[in-house]
Amino acid sequence: MTLLHATAISKRYGGLMALSEVDFRVAPGEFVAVIGPNGAGKSTFLNVLTGLTPPSAGRVLFDGRDVTRAPTHRRIRAGLGRTFQHGRLFARLSVLENVMTGAAIRTDRTESQLRALSLGMLDRMGLVGEAHRAVGSLSYGQRRMVELCRALACGPKLLLLDEPAAGLNLGEVEQLMARLTALRAEQELAVVLIEHNMGMVMRLAQRILVLNFGCRIAEGSPAEVQSDPAVLSAYLGEGYGNAQH
Template sequence: MDPLLVTKGLTRRFGGLKAVDGVDFTLMPGEIRAVIGPNGAGKTTFVSMVCGRVLPSAGMILFDGGDITDMPPHSRVRQGIAYTFQITSVFPNLSVYDNVALPVQRTLTDGRSRGAIHTGVLTALEKVGLADRAAMQAGQLAYGHQRLLEVAMGLALKPRLLILDEPTQGLSDAEIEDFVRLVRTVAEDATVLLIEHNMPLVMQLADRITVFDAGRVLAEGTPEQIRSDAAVQAAYLGTGAGEAA
């Protein structure tokens, strides 16, 4: 099986700072991959380059074998890359339904097909448990539900790669349990790349984990391998966090 996503020597400089420094990364189709690391490790900059929001200073990004390094974000969406932001990016003055209808229309050849739009919207909202709030104004949702709405907007694009940046921030324990089930369902049809600080969730959900530190990949492996990695313990997890995870 060929990789879905590959980066080679991916680097991003901000002035004299290397936020991401020569990262080689491979993601296989159908995988749930978590990216972890301390604040400032380069995680969000890395995925921002993958989705096209930030252009690399050096290196290459391949998606399904094609070079997308210089491709604009909207073209990457058409290729099948969807990215949910660390900070919610819903349209607060639109209804929950209309927020999801916008990305659904991008997937349709005939964007005027009301029946197809309606089906796509309800399917996405049902997956995240927000179908009963479809008529609400998005800005009136609780913060955790806004995060779920953003996931629904990503799912509405029918992505091949769904990138989730801190998706459980603001969710209750019960909502996090639902989110775990949701991601596993999504992974039946798509690949998931997840940035997350909730270590118990990461250890429960991820097939493999990539650990960033100071813009570089410090370690990579299964949850069990990462939990017992001495370098990861020293740089990020700490003994207590490792035992808790």
């Protein structure tokens, strides 16, 4: 069974192929990492999956429906969630209100249900004490956790995380990993993780997709990818991968 199925996704910017014929599948509850050097097309790929950037070619199926041309908010309502590389919160809303905006995706929830659900989510992420603060007064790490809470409050089946550990200190990264693991133990939540922190990727991911210059250069379990010559060459330079042969 497939939750997300992207086939032959290409994105061209003028003469630059940001993505070329990338195939990608995610099963329900699966944890997949997408890695690659800077400029490999990882964020563009997430933008295509969430509908922020239309692909030049290819198809995106989500939960059995073709969403290639669907606007972003429809995909989110269908169960896709995402956080951003640099954290994007609603600056004029409090922490709680930010999360409530996510929870309001279900229109049948009353105001008090929204509040209770959002407070519960903040509690699980260790942020309930900050609920009534302005987001501008939070630390960088806290802001990123609030964004994650907001995305989770939408109740996604698949969560796309764009470098969630960037800018976090070691303790915060440990916390983030522990909370993601705990969450996935309780509910069926598939995750696609873009991350440069290889320790995090290797510990969490069941499968890894490696992109370079917009192309898929490898895919497999963490162990397979770690020893793949193409991957080593992309990360460590031309000679290295070839020298392994």
